[in-house]
Amino acid sequence: xxxxxxxxxxxxxxxxxxxxxxxxxxxxxxxxxxxxxxxxxxxxxxxxxxxxxxxxxxxxxxxxxxxxxxxxxxxxxxxxxxxxxxxxxxxxxxxxxxxxxxxxxxxxxxxxxxx
Numbered sequence: 186x187x188x189x190x191x192x193x194x195x196x197x198x199x200x201x202x203x204x205x206x207x208x209x210x211x212x213x214x215x216x217x218x219x220x221x222x223x224x225x226x227x228x229x230x231x232x233x234x235x236x237x238x239x240x241x242x243x244x245x246x247x248x249x250x251x252x253x254x255x256x257x258x259x260x261x262x263x264x265x266x267x268x269x270x271x272x273x274x275x276x277x278x279x280x281x282x283x284x285x286x287x288x289x290x291x292x293x294x295x296x297x298x299x300x
Contacts, residue, residue: 195224237266244286
C-alpha cells in the first residue's frame with residue numbers, strides 16, 4: 186500500500202464529516218480516542234467550532250458557522266471563531282475580519298429578523 190495515505194476526518198452532523206463528506210467510506214475519528222484528525226478542512230472546522238463554543242458560553246450569543254449577522258449595519262456571515270472573536274465575512278468584502286461578539290453585532294434569524 187505504498188503511496189496511499191489514510192486521512193482521518195472529524196465527525197460532523199447527520200452522517201457527514203466536518204468537511205462535508207459522507208461518513209460512509211471514510212475513516213472518522215471518534216471523540217475521546219487517541220486518533221488525530223488529519224483532514225486539514227475538518228481540523229480547521231473543529232478549531233472554529235471550539236472557538237464559537239467559547240463565544241456562545243461567554244457572551245450568551247447564538248454564534249454558529251454560517252449564521253447571518255450585521256456588524257454596524259453591514260450584513261455578513263460567521264465563518265469561525267478565534268481568540269474570543271468572531272471571524273465574519275461581510276458582504277462585498279474579499280477577506281473575513283475579526284469582530285467582537287457583542288459590540289455593534291446583531292445576530293439575524295432566517296428571513297433577516299434580528300435575534
